[in-house]
Amino acid sequence: MVSDVQPVSAKTPVTLREVAALAGVSVATASKALNGQGRMTAETRERIRETAQRLGFRPNSLAQSLLRRRSFTVGLLTNDTYGRFSLPVMSGISDALVDKGVSVFLCNVEDDQRLGQLHVDAMLDKRVDGIIATGKRIDRHLPVDLSNLGIPVIYAFTEPDPGAIAFVSDDAGGARLAVEHFCRLGRRRIAHVSGPASFAVVHARAQAYRDVLTEKGLPVMEPLLGSWSEAWGHEAVKTLFDGKLSKRGGEKPDAVFCGNDQIARGVIDALRERGLGVPDDVGVIGFDNWQIVAEATRPPLTSVDMNLAALGREAGLTLLSLVGGEPAEPGIRKLPCRLVVRQSCGRPPGG
Amino acid sequence: MVSDVQPVSAKTPVTLREVAALAGVSVATASKALNGQGRMTAETRERIRETAQRLGFRPNSLAQSLLRRRSFTVGLLTNDTYGRFSLPVMSGISDALVDKGVSVFLCNVEDDQRLGQLHVDAMLDKRVDGIIATGKRIDRHLPVDLSNLGIPVIYAFTEPDPGAIAFVSDDAGGARLAVEHFCRLGRRRIAHVSGPASFAVVHARAQAYRDVLTEKGLPVMEPLLGSWSEAWGHEAVKTLFDGKLSKRGGEKPDAVFCGNDQIARGVIDALRERGLGVPDDVGVIGFDNWQIVAEATRPPLTSVDMNLAALGREAGLTLLSLVGGEPAEPGIRKLPCRLVVRQSCGRPPGG
DNA sequence: GCGATTTGGGAAAAGGTTTTCTCAAGAGAG
DNA sequence: CTCTCTTGAGAAAACCTTTTCCCAAATCGC
Structure with a gap:
């Protein structure tokens, strides 16, 4: 009956309360211990950490988000799930965000206004921190109205609303x-x-x-x-x-x-x-x-x-800075292309 | 100063408490009114509804999820964001779920074990109700361990763990x-x-x-x-x-x-x-x-x-029924293909 | 007109975490 | 030996919604 169980991904997730109880402290202390806040003996902190580790404790993001008023989640709106343009963009966005602990809701709106509204509403309900809109054409609007949502919006490879921030290829x-x-x-x-x-x-x-x-x-x-x-x-x-x-x-x-x-x-x-x-x-x-x-x-x-993946990365990072409250100039930012040389042009005359 | 403001998507979201205050009732009553629960005069209910409408109230999903222990969110794991196989699958999944109010976290793990673990952890933290794993090859595992997560997992167009449910093409x-x-x-x-x-x-x-x-x-x-x-x-x-x-x-x-x-x-x-x-x-x-x-x-x-989109739909719906607690036979389900006839075969001899 | 039932609505707990405030005990100063 | 300061840790509020219980008033039966 020793407690050498491996970190158990339990049927029902472990809560902070359980960790605190097992460590013999209050939830407040447990929280502070795990977040490196507050004052307590090194020994107490270590004991709590160990207990949490042993139980496989993972803080409930939902509760954290509720309190912090920040969900660490963004919505990605696209009308081009099949296409080859928005895919690299999406991939770049996702890559840029995962490292910051931000998850991405994928919302395929096709060209359907109803579907667009449905997804935007769902995103708002889920309290996304921001939205990135991306499409299959740089000169077409998505079938949704993203103005005045109360959260930051970035456009990537799609026609932006006036006064918004957009990233497009040059x-x-x-x-x-x-x-x-x-x-x-x-x-x-x-x-x-x-x-x-x-x-x-x-x-x-x-x-x-x-x-x-x-x-x-x-x-x-x-x-x-x-x-x-x-x-x-x-x-x-x-x-x-x-x-x-x-x-x-x-x-x-x-x-x-x-x-x-x-x-x-x-x-x-x-x-x-x-x-x-x-x-x-x-x-x-x-x-x-x-x-x-x-x-x-x-x-x-x-x-x-x-360079669409880079464009996506840039868009993701900019959204994050907007969410963080940093100001940013509105306008369209053109990102440079690059030439990938293969064999259909030949060598220079003297080369 | 009349209150003919249009539904305002406020800078800071409207809470139930504000609706209740403005309608002159308690939050409990307001909640019941909006959800069609409880008993009250039709007039009270209508007044609350109107107030909510006018304020543009949207219930906070985070709070609801916390209480219901269900996030109405699933994770979609893929190692093929660029590819043409998982895209239709993803699209099918997303379509099947959006109608049920379920949102999809897109997680691109490439073939990177570290990235896979990162995403799975993030999903678990965000309390997804279930996970769908999809890939670019039907006979390869994703670089993640999805056994024993405590939530339902469905495999679509990728090699499943033994004892799991998988959908593949026939x-x-x-x-x-x-x-x-x-x-x-x-x-x-x-x-x-x-x-x-x-x-x-x-x-x-x-x-x-x-x-x-x-x-x-x-x-x-x-x-x-x-x-x-x-x-x-x-x-x-x-x-x-x-x-x-x-x-x-x-x-x-x-x-x-x-x-x-x-x-x-x-x-x-x-x-x-x-x-x-x-x-x-x-x-x-x-x-x-x-x-x-x-x-x-x-x-x-x-x-x-x-028929990859259909395969995705099927996977999405099955995951939902699993999340809903309905039992399902483990095993690999092969979904039929179809022949799309164009002009490279000619007509039958007598045709 | 009196007790039993229905009606309309509120108080409070629950969900899991973070943060601020509070407090007791011990340490140091004089 | 008393007073102040620090240390270590807990209580409680807050985030927002749902749900269960509860209570007062009104209605009904006789």
């Missing part, structure tokens, strides 16, 4: 990275094939594309806008290389900067089908750095990565 | 669906190209493939095992159609059942490159029904769908 910067890389490699006729004109990022990237070429004194070809699909990549190659549309002296492009990796894949396949070599005849760069696509193209695709 | 059944579909269409020489032998599902599907062909009296070709990549699909086509390995009279396959959609994509591309038509010369079926891949192949790919 699409123009990312596009510059790609086009400047082509220039450095000596490419002279750089085309741009992108997604639908209804996306804000399409314009941001296209403008950056024009800017860089103008700065370098290279010819600007009007960007080709279509859809985000491989099929559009195929079609665009037809348009670009069948000559009717290449105005300046019939010269064909020697580089294509694509709006996403799927378009890039279509472009690469179409080029190969018409006997053009990548990267020797034409260089190709994609956007999103969707690993599973970028590594399946032949050759593997150089692509712009939006 | 891979053998899914493979049968595919092969039988080929048979119905009159295909006679059906090959199977799959992933690495280290995956349990590879064997389950291969065995079902053999079984069906044997039942139908068709020739069984030894399954080709490789990796889950497009590149392997290309390579396998070489092996299958270069003749050295097709033993019976040099006949080439007229159908290929692939272990996943990426392999199928590689197979389709490779077939086209050697001048074989899909579906006219060779039919192809994939596995996973990864929409973005299946719809990008030319022609669009017929594929086996594991």
Whole structure:
């Protein structure tokens, strides 16, 4: 009947009262002992600690939260559970928060207003300390109203309310990275094939594309806008290389900067089908750095990565500082992209 | 100074005490009024309800949970936040639970034991009512020990502890669906190209493939095992159609059942490159029904769908019934797959 | 009109923790 | 030897809600 039981994850959780009773002190003393507060003999403190350890005591977060008016919980709202954009973001948020003891409620609202309200209400009931909203498009609102909730809200990779704080990728910067890389490699006729004109990022990237070429004194070809699909990549190659549309002296492009990796894949396949070599005849760069696509193209695709996990981390940490009462400037913060170089661009002429 | 303020989401949440004070009753009466309990005049009840409404009162879940010893919260453990398998599962779980007022903690443990323990501890501290474990492989354990936690645990699309309840896809059944579909269409020489032998599902599907062909009296070709990549699909086509390995009279396959959609994509591309038509010369079926891949192949790919969202729903509902104290048989429950027919198989001979 | 029952509503405990206040005993100063 | 100060630890309030008991007033039966 000795008490050498291992720390027992009991059927019913151990309370502080039980620890105190077994250690022969009051709950107040027990609490102080375990939190390093109050004054007592080292021996008493140690005895209480030991007892708690032996019983496998874990303070009840619910009770703590009630008292502290802080739940150490945040809500993560998304309309993109299937997608590949919000996932890295979510992962980054979660990683940033778990270390601070903060848990994340995952709320998938699809594009359903009712579902959105349901989740927001649930989060408010559960007394989350703050909310992060993330989506599949940087220029679309989630179907929920997050203004005036009485708790901090951060937007990540989605359209924010006015006066809020948002983290988004620097699409123009990312596009510059790609086009400047082509220039450095000596490419002279750089085309741009992108997604639908209804996306804000399409314009941001296209403008950056024009800017860089103008700065370098290279010819600007009007960007080709279509859809985000491989099929559009195929079609665009037809348009670009069948000559009717290449105005300046019939010269064909020697580089294509694509709006996403799927378009890039279509472009690469179409080029190969018409006997053009990548990267020797034409260089190709994609956007999103969707690993599973970028590594399946032949050759593997150089692509712009939006650093979404980092974006999520940043959003999580900022929310935490807001929750902690620190002030922060409202506004949209653009985080830099990075270029992941694989083999679809070739080496510099002298390299 | 009239009280026509809209329901105010106050800086500091409204408590029941404030509602009671404003309605001129005790908190006990207020509580009963709002919960439809106790006895009081209809007029009193209505007055309290109105006051609560006007103040935007929301009962504090933390306090309720403390009292009820139930948090209406579950933990979702996964090691596959980026992947496409656990995402539909997670989405299904979340959907099933939100309607019951249960929120979901998202915990990404990667493959890190320390992170796993951290998350499990956090969940236990937050007094989750139960835990669902999900992963990226049906035959691998999460890096955490979930036995003896004192709360119900359900496994979904991951290897369970002995004696636990798990939901997995019926891979053998899914493979049968595919092969039988080929048979119905009159295909006679059906090959199977799959992933690495280290995956349990590879064997389950291969065995079902053999079984069906044997039942139908068709020739069984030894399954080709490789990796889950497009590149392997290309390579396998070489092996299958270069003749050295097709033993019976040099006949080439007229159908290929692939272990996943990426392999199928590689197979389709490779077939086209050697001048074989899909579906006219060779039919192809994939596995996973990864929409973005299946719809990008030319022609669009017929594929086996594991119904992962439904699997998640089922897991969520079962966990809830467990939490509610209802008994349930331990064991592994296999949920049926379904075949999503697109255009890579062709029509039946007489169709 | 008197006792028994119903009605409307309140007091208090419970849930588990933290924190402030209080208090007794012992130690040091003079 | 008395007075003050420190030390060690407990009592109680607070966080917010639910629920059980309880009580006073009103109603009913006769």
